[in-house]
Amino acid sequence: MAGWSVDGIPDQRGRTAVVTGANSGLGYVTARELARKGARVVLGCRSEARGRDAVARLRGEVPGADVELGRLDLGDLASVREFADSLPYEGLDLLVNNAGVMAMPYGTTVDGFETQFGVNHLGHFALTGLLLPALLAADQRAPVERSSGVRVVTVSSMAHLVGTIDPSDLNSERQYRRWTAYGRSKTANLLFTHELARRLAAAGSGVVAAAAHPGYAATNLQTAGPRAAGRRVAERLMALGNRVIAQSAEAGALPALYAATAPGVRPDSFTGPSLANWRGAPAPSRRAPWTLDDRAGERLWADSERLTGVSYADVLKA
Numbered sequence: 001m002a003g004w005s006v007d008g009i010p011d012q013r014g015r016t017a018v019v020t021g022a023n024s025g026l027g028y029v030t031a032r033e034l035a036r037k038g039a040r041v042v043l044g045c046r047s048e049a050r051g052r053d054a055v056a057r058l059r060g061e062v063p064g065a066d067v068e069l070g071r072l073d074l075g076d077l078a079s080v081r082e083f084a085d086s087l088p089y090e091g092l093d094l095l096v097n098n099a100g101v102m103a104m105p106y107g108t109t110v111d112g113f114e115t116q117f118g119v120n121h122l123g124h125f126a127l128t129g130l131l132l133p134a135l136l137a138a139d140q141r142a143p144v145e146r147s148s149g150v151r152v153v154t155v156s157s158m159a160h161l162v163g164t165i166d167p168s169d170l171n172s173e174r175q176y177r178r179w180t181a182y183g184r185s186k187t188a189n190l191l192f193t194h195e196l197a198r199r200l201a202a203a204g205s206g207v208v209a210a211a212a213h214p215g216y217a218a219t220n221l222q223t224a225g226p227r228a229a230g231r232r233v234a235e236r237l238m239a240l241g242n243r244v245i246a247q248s249a250e251a252g253a254l255p256a257l258y259a260a261t262a263p264g265v266r267p268d269s270f271t272g273p274s275l276a277n278w279r280g281a282p283a284p285s286r287r288a289p290w291t292l293d294d295r296a297g298e299r300l301w302a303d304s305e306r307l308t309g310v311s312y313a314d315v316l317k318a
């Protein structure tokens with residue numbers, strides 16, 4: 001995958017994709033490049049106004065793009081259900097679980113989950129489960145020669161190295177540290193991918209679950225947390241880091257685009273930038289051993305089903 005760029009994205013005509021958090025940063029670039037290659041893309045956005053702006057911008061950049069907006073707040077399970085129910089297509093070839101928040105001050109989602117765990121992991125867990133019938137349907141009809149296949153790509157982060165999740169305190173109720181909670185939510189993204197890949201394989205499904213991370217890419221992510229906490233100095237420092245050290249959102253989106261479209265991507269693979277997991281072309285990424293722990297994956301799965309009320313069991317039978 002040395003030197004892989006958007007030019008390497010295979011023809012996406014005939015594929016339908018959902019990208020969460022597609023109105024800004026990596027999600028926007030991901031949606032736009034998939035659309036440029038001919039995919040029909042649903043942009044899952046929590047703000048209708050920001051989503052509409054993104055769709056208009058995308059259509060300006062890619063004339064004739066087959067894109068539409070879907071209202072999706074991952075911090076509200078009712079919204080996740082509405083979004084999944086409103087998807088007008090029978091088959092879904094690609095789900096990119098990209099949306100996220102980082103280092104937020106303590107808060108809870110509509111359903112009472114700690115914000116970062118709730119949005120970054122539980123919202124995507126529920127969404128994937130609810131869209132699974134559409135993914136499995138696409139896998140049934142996908143012609144074998146279609147190189148990209150049917151995939152679920154979840155965007156994690158090197159911040160997962162901060163630590164593994166604490167099953168006895170998933171919502172950080174005993175103690176809240178914003179960076180620890182972010183790192184744990186990103187560990188949850190990888191454990192989710194690990195367990196989903198295992199379950200898909202056990203069910204004999206050809207759907208590939210893979211993960212990616214962008215290294216350090218200049219987006220709204222870095223400033224949103226300090227802004228929400230009213231930490232002006234931290235916000236300015238983050239903005240400075242984005243200008244001086246980060247790579248562009250265009251470059252940061254490449255690992256997810258690779259995982260979503262390149263031929264031969266392996267289940268449970270983790271793709272990130274080649275240079276010190278920070279910048280550069282997509283390459284296999286370093287990964288903490290606890291993100292490959294079967295028992296931790298199974299436990300997180302059971303907890304996530306209980307907390308979200310979304311069960312995969314009926315759809316994904318071993």
Ligand SMILES: NC(=O)c1ccc[n+]([C@@H]2O[C@H](COP(=O)([O-])OP(=O)(O)OC[C@H]3O[C@@H](n4cnc5c(N)ncnc54)[C@H](OP(=O)(O)O)[C@@H]3O)[C@@H](O)[C@H]2O)c1
Pocket residue numbers: 020021022023024025026027044045046047050072073074075076098099100101102119155156157158213214215216217218219220221222224252
């Ligand atoms: N940029 C990096 O250096 C970096 C590094 C490692 C991992 N990542 C990961 O990359 C992913 C994309 O982040 P980004 O860098 O592109 O940041 P971004 O520009 O801030 O984009 C994040 C997107 O997620 C959306 N979002 C936030 N909360 C949501 C919710 N409750 N429901 C639905 N959507 C929600 C945002 O919507 P609004 O615009 O409405 O807020 C936005 O569209 C995240 O998962 C992040 O953890 C990024």
